[in-house]
Amino acid sequence: MSSILASERDLERSIVGEALDHLNAACKEIDALSVHxxxxxxxxxxxxxxDAGEKRLATAQQRLLGRMVATETASPPRFDPAAVLARRLRISPAEARQRIAAAEQTSD
Structure with missing residues (x-):
């Protein structure tokens, strides 16, 4: 039974990775377009x-943050999520804390 769960997790990770690869490829394609x-x-x-795509990505980010916050409370964090988020997204730590707080409210 646990091998089935592990293979399902591997499949999900693979699907997520492929989706992110497609997103990166689409962004590169858009960047290369001539708009003149x-x-x-x-x-x-x-x-x-x-703008519509940006809103969908923001929604996905919030879901991921909610999941990160939910799993973080299950076990003590070894890192400061706000610091990691701020560094990854190149935003201020205050903005990162606000996003995490919003994600916590959404996941309730």
């Missing part, structure tokens, strides 16, 4: 779609 030929209307559409 786009009309103002097309630029507006691209910006709207990027």
């Amino acid at each position: 030929a786009l009309t103002r209307s097309e630029l507006h559409e691209v910006l709207s779609r990027l």
Whole structure:
């Protein structure tokens, strides 16, 4: 039974890794695009779609933070989550603490 759970976890990790690889590839593709030929209307559409994607990513980040906070309370942390988050996302420690607090409220 535990080998089934382990293989399910491995599959989930693989799926997450593939999704992140696709996201990185899409970002590189977008970065490489020439925007000089786009009309103002097309630029507006691209910006709207990027904004929608950014909101979806923020939602995913909040879910991940909620999970990190939930698993952290199960065992004592060996690190300061706010410090790690601030360093990883290149945000201030205060902003990191606010995001973690928001994720804690969402996970309740």
